[in-house]
Amino acid sequence: MKKMKTKDLVLIALFAALTAIGAQLSIPIGPVPITIQSLFCLLSALILGAKGGALSQILYVTMGFIGLPVFSNGQAGLTFALRPTFGFVIGFIACAYVAGTISTKLNKTVLNYFLSSLAGTVIIYLFGIIFFYFNMKYLVHKDLNFYTILKLTTIPFLPGDLLKCIVASLVAVPVSLRAKKEGYI
Incomplete structure (x- = not known):
């Protein structure tokens, strides 16, 4: 196993902080x-790898779990895991791993x-939709049909998430090439 260097830890912390900032820039639509959390999640994957x-x-x-108000709208604590949307947040971890794995196997x-970002975004949606469904069915006791769940969790977000994939791709190529040249990654 490769030993992590101080610069690796700093970059990891930087992307965690950027994701936290991205959570605070939110527009409630349901x-x-x-x-823009997912944008920083994608950038962490593309630049830092899996x-x-x-x-x-x-x-x-x-x-967020230890109480820092880093989740959307300044929320924090272990109880956030009971929210119907928590699956999207857990999906960030899987997204970063999958998108990072794919992107490191391909040319920069x-x-x-963009393809790596799309794959990662699909992972976020999978985690989010599945968690939302089970949360609504077993904690809230609302039996929503699949189309209703998609209307609440996915359909309104597709154009923005596609744009985030494009932006992440356009930003990550020059940043990752420069960071590699300078020895940061």
Whole structure:
């Protein structure tokens, strides 16, 4: 196992902090607010790779669980895990790992980073939709049909998430190439 250097830890902490900031920039449109958290999650994956990206998102979730107000709208604490939207937050960890894994196996091009970002975004949606469904059915005791769940958790967010994939791809290519050249990653 490769030993982590101080600069790795700093970059992991930086992306955790950026994800926390992205959570505070939110537009509530229902049970799932529009935020730019996923943009920073994708950037962590594309720039730091699978391990670093996933660790940054684990750190982000841990910060929220210990009481730092890093979740959307300044929320914090272990009870956040009971919210119907918590699956999206857990999906950030899996997203970073999957997108980071895919992106490191491909050439550093905008198209490859875009495809990696799309795969990661699908992972976020999978975790979010599944958790939302089980939360609503077993904790809230509302039996919603699949289309209603998609209307609440996915459909309104698709254009914005597609834009985030594009932005992440356009930003990550020059940043990752420069960071590698300078020895940061």
